[in-house]
Amino acid sequence: MKLNVILIISAVYMALIGLGHLFAPVAMSAGAVPVDASSGLIAFLRHYAALFISMAVMNWMARNSEASTARNAIVLANIVVFGLGAILDVVAVLSGAGAVGLVPATINLVLATAFFCAGRMSMSAKTS
Numbered sequence: 001m002k003l004n005v006i007l008i009i010s011a012v013y014m015a016l017i018g019l020g021h022l023f024a025p026v027a028m029s030a031g032a033v034p035v036d037a038s039s040g041l042i043a044f045l046r047h048y049a050a051l052f053i054s055m056a057v058m059n060w061m062a063r064n065s066e067a068s069t070a071r072n073a074i075v076l077a078n079i080v081v082f083g084l085g086a087i088l089d090v091v092a093v094l095s096g097a098g099a100v101g102l103v104p105a106t107i108n109l110v111l112a113t114a115f116f117c118a119g120r121m122s123m124s125a126k127t128s
Contacts, residue, residue, distance in 0.1 A: 018052030
């Protein structure tokens with residue numbers, strides 16, 4: 001799969017997750033946060049929306065970029081984000097968060113692997 005397609009898919013995925021955290025932070029917390037969470041906790045959970053939406057914007061803006069050190073950094077950041085996300089989702093499931101956490105774990109693992117494979121093939125060997 002081409003890097004620009006993976007960037008587009010991940011941008012849409014991250015935007016949806018970000019909007020979910022913005023408008024339904026308790027629901028997006030997969031049962032880890034009580035339904036009657038305090039307004040302070042809900043406001044805190046909304047902060048994650050900024051991170052997800054920012055990643056979506058970065059990936060969307062980079063989708064058609066030429067090989068460069070900056071694009072290499074974006075690819076590596078995505079590998080870290082999605083790889084670590086997959087690991088943390090599995091740890092959450094093993095800690096009792098529920099098997100539903102395996103869905104985002106799988107998506108994150110697929111995206112991390114796709115970025116790794118596409119990145120290896122497209123990363124600029126020499127950039128200025």
